[in-house]
Amino acid sequence: MKFKIRKAEKKDLPQILELIQELATFEKEPDAVEINVKDLEKAGFGDDAFYTCFVAETPERIEGIALVYFRFSTWKGKTVHLEDLVVRQKMRGTGIGSALYKQVIAYSLEQGVKRAEWVVLDWNTPAIEFYERSGANVLRDWDTVQMDEGAMKKFLNL
Amino acid sequence: MKFKIRKAEKKDLPQILELIQELATFEKEPDAVEINVKDLEKAGFGDDAFYTCFVAETPERIEGIALVYFRFSTWKGKTVHLEDLVVRQKMRGTGIGSALYKQVIAYSLEQGVKRAEWVVLDWNTPAIEFYERSGANVLRDWDTVQMDEGAMKKFLNL
Numbered sequence: 001m002k003f004k005i006r007k008a009e010k011k012d013l014p015q016i017l018e019l020i021q022e023l024a025t026f027e028k029e030p031d032a033v034e035i036n037v038k039d040l041e042k043a044g045f046g047d048d049a050f051y052t053c054f055v056a057e058t059p060e061r062i063e064g065i066a067l068v069y070f071r072f073s074t075w076k077g078k079t080v081h082l083e084d085l086v087v088r089q090k091m092r093g094t095g096i097g098s099a100l101y102k103q104v105i106a107y108s109l110e111q112g113v114k115r116a117e118w119v120v121l122d123w124n125t126p127a128i129e130f131y132e133r134s135g136a137n138v139l140r141d142w143d144t145v146q147m148d149e150g151a152m153k154k155f156l157n158l
Numbered sequence: 159m160k161f162k163i164r165k166a167e168k169k170d171l172p173q174i175l176e177l178i179q180e181l182a183t184f185e186k187e188p189d190a191v192e193i194n195v196k197d198l199e200k201a202g203f204g205d206d207a208f209y210t211c212f213v214a215e216t217p218e219r220i221e222g223i224a225l226v227y228f229r230f231s232t233w234k235g236k237t238v239h240l241e242d243l244v245v246r247q248k249m250r251g252t253g254i255g256s257a258l259y260k261q262v263i264a265y266s267l268e269q270g271v272k273r274a275e276w277v278v279l280d281w282n283t284p285a286i287e288f289y290e291r292s293g294a295n296v297l298r299d300w301d302t303v304q305m306d307e308g309a310m311k312k313f314l315n316l
Contacts, residue, residue, distance in 0.1 A: 020232045032233045034272070039235050051230050072209050072227050074178045074242050075190045077197050084232050105310050114192070114307045119300045128301070135309035139302040142277045143286070149272045151293035152263050 001094040003063060005103050008053035010045055013037045015062040016053060023086040027121060051083070054103050056096045063091040066100040068107065073115065080108040082118035101134070119144065159252040161221060163261050166211035168203055171195045173220040174211060181244040185279060209241070212261050214254045221249045224258040226265065231273065238266040240276035259292070277302065 008016060017037055024032050043050045056064035064087035071081045082104050087097045108116040120127050120138065128138055147155070166174060175195055182190050201208045214222035222245035229239045240262050245255045266274040278285050278296065286296055305313070 024233060029233075034233060035231075035235050040232075043230055043235065050228070050236070067232060069230050070208070071229065071239070072201055072241065073193075074198075074225060075182060075187075075192060077193050077201065078208070081229065083230065102314070105305065105313055108305075109307070109310050109314065109316070116305045116310060118303050120303050122299050122301050128303075131303050131305075134305070135313050136303050136305040137309075139304065141280050142302045143280050144297040144300045145276050145278050145289050145294050146297065147263065147266075147274045147289075147292070147294040149267070151295075152267050152274060155263055155293050156260070156267065158267070 001058075001091075001096070003056045003058045003094075003096055003099070005054055005056050005099055008044070008055045008065070010041055012053075012055055012062055013040050013044075016040065016055070016065050016067075019062070019065045019086040019088065020084060022088065023084055026089075052107070054100060054107075056087070056100055063088050063094075064096040064100050066104050068104055070111075070113075071117065076114040078111075079113050079115040079117055080104070080111060082116060085118075159216075159249075159254070161214045161216045161252075161254055161257070163212055163214050163257055166202070166213045166223070168199055170211075170213055170220055171198050171202075174198065174213070174223050174225075177220070177223045177244040177246065178242060180246065181242055184247075210265070212258060212265075214245070214258055221246050221252075222254040222258050224262050226262055228269075228271075229275065234272040236269075237271050237273040237275055238262070238269060240274060243276075263292075 014037055021033050024030055044053060051067055051069040053065055053067045055062045066085045067083045068080050071079045073079050085100055105116060132138060172195055175198060179191050182188055202211060209225055209227040211223055211225045213220045224243045225241045226238050229237045231237050243258055263274060290296060
């Protein structure tokens, strides 16, 4: 399997969005993606780029992505957050996922952070086992809380 | 109970750090705080400030904090992440926590994000009930994964 890992360019964004959609479908939320290519371009390129995306490219197309950004821990300082790591379904088991994961860890160390962090669905046993084998720690006692725009307005009586 | 909510200033940082430490102790990780006032100043003030902190102040001192920063969802775009909301133990039940929470939600709407997000320990039932009553959604099927610096170096054979 021949592929190379490199930083994403603007021209990759339509394929990156395809992979984001593929992940949402895998995570049983096919209708959750509200973002478009323009949003991705605005947030990821230019002087105030908020995220960094790595792509795994074969001669044909982009087969995998890993998208990261910085967070801030009041315990550890700056950290790297891995938002999405996706490999096209047909290309799983080819080493692309591992290579992207390795790239994210290498990037995190280069950036001098004390921690890289991400989330995993608790039924995704193969992913959990992979992360634990790699030396990561899966914390089972934290729940994610989300409030969407509608609930925020309701809460504030707007 | 007289208090006002305002944005943190540099002079508040020693008290903010006290509250961060108090939260870590409550969360049963008293030795987890590796950050100092200088780190907090570097990350939160100046042109490239990464976080925003709100404080609840009485005439005596700072009794509570809420610290937020932006994240990026590949589904929803920019989001607000609430990293810490802490009220000094003696001051719980005085309305300070609710006022800080409200400030965070108002700030999120002002910033135009589609979501505010944070995490909660699954044994912290009063907090979970409070969040759910306010209209937030507690997701119980996501686990947090963390890899620290030592594990990252080991993984890359460095």
